[in-house]
Amino acid sequence: MPDHPRERSQSHHDEKRISKDRIFFQQPFLVALAQIFHSDLLRRPGSQMDAVLISKSSSGSVYTHSPASKYVSALTRLLPLVSPFQCCPLKARAVSPAVSRPPVVPHQLSRPPRHDQYEIFGLGILLGFFLFLSGCTTIVEQNASDRTAIKRAIANETPGHYFIGRRFYKVDYHMWGWVKEPSKPWKGSQLVMFNEQKMLAPDRKKNQIGADNNYEYQLEGHFSGEKVYEPASDSFYPEFVLEKATLVTTTPPLIFPDSRWIDPKIRLLEPPES
Numbered sequence: 071m072p073d074h075p076r077e078r079s080q081s082h083h084d085e086k087r088i089s090k091d092r093i094f095f096q097q098p099f100l101v102a103l104a105q106i107f108h109s110d111l112l113r114r115p116g117s118q119m120d121a122v123l124i125s126k127s128s129s130g131s132v133y134t135h136s137p138a139s140k141y142v143s144a145l146t147r148l149l150p151l152v153s154p155f156q157c158c159p160l161k162a163r164a165v166s167p168a169v170s171r172p173p174v175v176p177h178q179l180s181r182p183p184r185h186d187q188y189e190i191f192g193l194g195i196l197l198g199f200f201l202f203l204s205g206c207t208t209i210v211e212q213n214a215s216d217r218t219a220i221k222r223a224i225a226n227e228t229p230g231h232y233f234i235g236r237r238f239y240k241v242d243y244h245m246w247g248w249v250k251e252p253s254k255p256w257k258g259s260q261l262v263m264f265n266e267q268k269m270l271a272p273d274r275k276k277n278q279i280g281a282d283n284n285y286e287y288q289l290e291g292h293f294s295g296e297k298v299y300e301p302a303s304d305s306f307y308p309e310f311v312l313e314k315a316t317l318v319t320t321t322p323p324l325i326f327p328d329s330r331w332i333d334p335k336i337r338l339l340e341p342p343e344s
Contacts, residue, residue: 210329219323227252233289239280256325256342262310263298286322290314
């Protein structure tokens with residue numbers, strides 16, 4: 071028996087509703103697929119979706135280069151982009167162009183050092199060595215002629231009310247020098263601090279402190295019997311009240327074991343040995 075027209079119309083209406091329901095139930099899947107095509111895979115250069123990379127035409131529209139483009143374009147036209155974490159539609163974002171990368175620099179082999187580099191390095195070492203030697207102070211030891219000259223000078227000193235002084239300048243200390251009685255050896259001398267209330271020391275008077283280092287003087291004055299504290303050496307030294315100073319010689323014989331004793335920068339305070 072043929073179908074009634076009303077029944078066929080009802081059946082056709084049911085099929086349309088079922089197909090719409092299928093499309094409705096498939097819409098979330100299509101939304102997720104559209105989001106994947108638009109936001110992630112198409113924005114990563116070098117991925118598996120390079121075949122469907124999106125580029126802009128001269129009119130600003132978006133089109134694709136794969137058979138799947140018709141599905142993507144249809145989805146973007148018909149469906150709003152809905153975030154799974156939001157309840158409001160999202161505006162479609164334009165795909166940024168490929169991220170620029172720095173140019174790849176090919177590996178360059180390092181060049182072996184040249185011979186002139188070794189020569190320059192060797193010359194630098196030699197120059198530093200010579201500078202080191204030039205900065206070193208030559209040590210002159212006391213010899214027989216010094217000892218003979220010292221004995222002759224002591225023998226020529228006449229007894230009297232004066233003293234023999236040897237200037238002993240040190241950068242870090244404030245002592246004046248070694249003072250002894252006439253006709254007495256230097257090993258019995260004393261390292262003194264000057265009291266300059268009556269007369270200034272010769273180098274201070276000329277405003278040239280230390281310029282007369284190792285000069286020998288004939289001094290007039292007396293020991294006060296007091297001790298003066300010298301902070302750099304943390305010691306006390308006898309005070310000599312200076313009244314007059316007469317230069318004897320600027321090149322006296324060496325009264326110390328070697329020339330380091332008279333170097334202003336070397337801290338040697340041991341008494342003379344002659």
